[in-house]
Amino acid sequence: MTTPRASALVTDILAALASDDVLTTPEDVAPYRSDAAGVPTERPPAVVVIPRTVEQVQAVARAATRHRVPLVVRGTGTGLSGAATAPADGIVLSTAGLASIEIHPGDQVAVVGPGAVTDHVDAAAREHGLMYAPDPASSRWSTIGGNISTNAGGLRCVKYGVTRDAVLALDVVLADGRLLRTGHRSVKGVTGLDLTALVVGSEGTLGIVVGATLRLVPAPARVRTLVVSTRSLAESGRAVDVVTGSGVRPSCVELLDRGTLENIDGHSGTDLVARHGNGLVLVRTDGPGADVEIETLAAALDAAGLRAELLDTAEGERYHELRRTGRGPVTDSWAAGEDVAVPRSQLVAMLAEIEAIAARHDLEVQAVAHAGDGNLHPGLLARRRDGETRPPARLEVALDELVRAALALGGTISGEHGIGTLKRGWLADELGAEQIALQRAVKAVFDPLGLLAPDSFLADAAAAVPTGSIVNGPLTEAGEDEALVAAGTVPA
Numbered sequence: 001m002t003t004p005r006a007s008a009l010v011t012d013i014l015a016a017l018a019s020d021d022v023l024t025t026p027e028d029v030a031p032y033r034s035d036a037a038g039v040p041t042e043r044p045p046a047v048v049v050i051p052r053t054v055e056q057v058q059a060v061a062r063a064a065t066r067h068r069v070p071l072v073v074r075g076t077g078t079g080l081s082g083a084a085t086a087p088a089d090g091i092v093l094s095t096a097g098l099a100s101i102e103i104h105p106g107d108q109v110a111v112v113g114p115g116a117v118t119d120h121v122d123a124a125a126r127e128h129g130l131m132y133a134p135d136p137a138s139s140r141w142s143t144i145g146g147n148i149s150t151n152a153g154g155l156r157c158v159k160y161g162v163t164r165d166a167v168l169a170l171d172v173v174l175a176d177g178r179l180l181r182t183g184h185r186s187v188k189g190v191t192g193l194d195l196t197a198l199v200v201g202s203e204g205t206l207g208i209v210v211g212a213t214l215r216l217v218p219a220p221a222r223v224r225t226l227v228v229s230t231r232s233l234a235e236s237g238r239a240v241d242v243v244t245g246s247g248v249r250p251s252c253v254e255l256l257d258r259g260t261l262e263n264i265d266g267h268s269g270t271d272l273v274a275r276h277g278n279g280l281v282l283v284r285t286d287g288p289g290a291d292v293e294i295e296t297l298a299a300a301l302d303a304a305g306l307r308a309e310l311l312d313t314a315e316g317e318r319y320h321e322l323r324r325t326g327r328g329p330v331t332d333s334w335a336a337g338e339d340v341a342v343p344r345s346q347l348v349a350m351l352a353e354i355e356a357i358a359a360r361h362d363l364e365v366q367a368v369a370h371a372g373d374g375n376l377h378p379g380l381l382a383r384r385r386d387g388e389t390r391p392p393a394r395l396e397v398a399l400d401e402l403v404r405a406a407l408a409l410g411g412t413i414s415g416e417h418g419i420g421t422l423k424r425g426w427l428a429d430e431l432g433a434e435q436i437a438l439q440r441a442v443k444a445v446f447d448p449l450g451l452l453a454p455d456s457f458l459a460d461a462a463a464a465v466p467t468g469s470i471v472n473g474p475l476t477e478a479g480e481d482e483a484l485v486a487a488g489t490v491p492a
Contacts, residue, residue, distance in 0.1 A: 006046040006089065009067045013049060013091075016059035021097065023048040032092045035077045035084035037422055041455075043088035045072075052097040054171065054179065054210045061208060062177035064091055070454045071175070073204045075115065075146035078138040080339075081420025083149065083203040083456060095145045098210060103128055109168060109185060110214040114145025121214065131219040133160035136416070137324050145209050151201030153416035155324065158372030159251040159286075160217065162416065164200040171211035172199055175447040185213055198442075203418050204453040206446040220286035223251070224294035225316025226308050228301055230279035233257055233355055233367065237348035239281045239306050240371040244344055246300045248293045252284035253372030254323050259379075260366045267328030281371065282323055284316065323368070333364070333381040334391040336399050340406035341375040341415030353405040354378045360401075361394040375415035378402065404429070419457035427457060 002024070013022055023029055024047050032048045033040035046069065051057045064071040070090035077084060086092045098113035101121055105128040110121055118139040122132040135154035136142055142152070148170070153162045160166075169183030183189070183196035199206055230236040236255050243253055256264075257279050261272040272280065285293035294310065301308040311319060342350045351367070358365045358380060366379040380402070382395045403413050403426050413419070413426045428436060440458050444450070 003046075003089075005067065005069075009063060009069055009091075010047050012063040012066065013047065013060060016056050016063075017049060017051060021050040021052065023050075029086075029092075032074060032077075032094065033086045035074070035079040035082065035420075037080055037082040037085070037420065039082050039085055039421065041085060041088040045086040045092045046089050048086075048092040048094060050094045050097045054098075054173065057093065057098075057173045057208055057210050058177040058179060060091065060093055061173050061175055064451050065176050065449065068449065068451070070451050071208075072453050073114075073145065073149070073208050075143035075149075076117075076141050078142045079146055079150060079418065079420070080422075081150070081203075081414070081418040081457075082422045083418050083420035083453065084146075085421060085455065087454065093208065095143060098145075099143075103130070103216075105130060107185060108216045108218075110216055112144050112212055112214060114143060114148070114209045114212065116144045118142050118144060118147060125216050126219050129219055130216040132166065132214060133217055134163045134166050144212055144214070148200050148209050148212060149203050150416065150418035153370065153373075153375060155252045155254060155320075155370060157370060157375075157416075158253050159249055164197055166215045167196055167200050167212055168215055169213035170196050170199055170209055172207035173210050174207050175449060175451050179210075180207065183213065187215075201418070203420065203456050205443050205456045205458055207452065218287075220251075220290065222288065222290040223284060223286045223313070223316065224290045225282070225284045225311045225319060226294055226298055226301075227276070227311060227319060228281040228283070228306050228308050229276040230281060230306070232278055233351040234348060235306070236279040236281050236371075237351045238304070239301060240344075240347055242300050242304045242306065243281070243283055243297055244372055246297055248285065248296050250283050250293070250297065250372060251286040252282065252320070253370070254282040255367070255369040255371040256280045256282070256323065257365060257367040259364060259381075260327065260368050263328065263330070263366055264322055264326040268322060268326045270322065270326070272322075282319055284320065327366075330366075330381060333383050334388075334395055335366075335379055335381045336391070336395050337377060337379045338399065338402055339375070339377055339414050339417040340403060340411055341373070342406050342409045342411035344372075344374045346409040346411065347371060347374050347376075350374075350376060350406060350409055350411070353409075354402065357398050357401050357405065361398040363395065363398055370415070373415075374411070376406075421455055421457075421459075424457050424459065 029044050049060050070087035072087050073093045074084045075095050095115035099115035100113040101116050101124050102111045103124050125132050135156050136152040147163045151163050172180045228239045298308040364381040369376040382392050413430050
């Protein structure tokens with residue numbers, strides 16, 4: 001039921017936006033209520049807006065301030081942490097209408113809107129022999145604004161870095177409608193505090209990103225791929241150690257365990273288990289030295305007693321795509337996926353912890369990892385029993401143990417998916433009360449009324465979503481959080 005307050009808000013917004021870009025009916029608003037975490041608030045937002053210009057974004061922000069209404073920014077909804085959950089009775093601002101892409105090859109930069117799809121930016125850059133390096137698993141659908149929000153990673157990050165490393169400058173609308181320009185278009189620049197880096201990864205709590213200047217790199221003319229078949233997670237970890245300690249800087253080091261290979265085989269019609277046994281490590285090199293580097297890696301692996309198989313170009317691309325998109329739904333189990341990261345020296349120890357936790361709680365494991373930078377996406381599965389309507393408690397306990405194991409090894413509760421609402425309960429375990437208080441104070445400088453993403457990772461941890469209450473959301477690495485317990489798909 002529309003309230004007088006909501007009606008006044010919508011009337012105010014309609015003074016600046018076309019009526020087709022202001023959504024208020026339940027059926028129009030429904031798709032925007034949650035991101036891929038699938039955890040909507042009890043009440044829907046009052047309005048979803050799709051601004052087409054920076055000035056319209058400013059008008060919406062001013063309306064939110066005038067009416068003291070919360071506002072959450074949303075891209076395509078591929079995020080997994082609940083950071084883009086629509087605020088009850090508030091505003092969802094979709095960036096779909098801000099998707100411009102300009103490539104400036106002389107400066108090797110792209111100037112884009114927050115709604116630009118990641119793969120579209122990369123494709124535009126490649127027309128000029130350049131590449132946008134960050135490649136989250138959701139790159140076909142995720143937007144630059146969403147990637148900036150969570151500081152997204154991807155398969156190439158081991159060589160090229162995460163989103164923050166590729167962002168030179170930002171245009172940001174503050175909660176009161178002011179436009180802030182941070183950073184610089186030049187490759188170097190050290191003037192003042194680095195507000196660009198501060199905004200990246202802030203999950204929409206500090207401002208609304210309306211433009212980004214992105215660093216591009218030369219697109220590699222040559223890419224080589226090898227795979228290592230392994231007998232166990234521990235042996236997979238040893239293969240990763242050999243690769244990362246070889247002196248070569250690969251562009252991709254990915255780990256897939258037997259459960260993941262079985263899933264891919266069942267979903268994609270492949271024979272990975274027959275070919276590779278209990279695990280697979282996928283390694284790529286790129287650029288002018290790709291051939292020499294891949295041969296160096298193969299020799300180092302062979303010297304360590306590990307079987308490395310060099311793939312031709314077509315087969316290398318096939319394996320790379322299977323890693324990104326080859327897995328499918330798990331319908332016979334409750335599945336819980338995670339996103340944690342540990343120091344590379346602790347990768348083998350973390351893999352052992354995952355296996356021990358699964359065995360202790362009678363769970364199955366499907367684990368993948370951006371192993372070259374210690375970022376793991378383990379999936380834990382509990383077979384569904386007849387009449388079972390919610391995930392078993394042991395799955396929630398195992399998730400908590402997994403996250404705490406990563407912290408105990410010097411790691412972090414999220415490597416690339418963000419905190420949002422779903423991982424907020426662990427935030428104090430990593431940051432401590434003093435740092436959280438300082439971060440809340442920083443937010444208050446940017447957003448004194450607390451209107452932007454008020455239920456974000458900086459909200460009261462007591463309001464965090466309990467892991468066991470989330471039972472139907474998708475589990476996917478695309479976006480690329482997961483204290484999410486689901487009967488559905490496993491990390492992609």
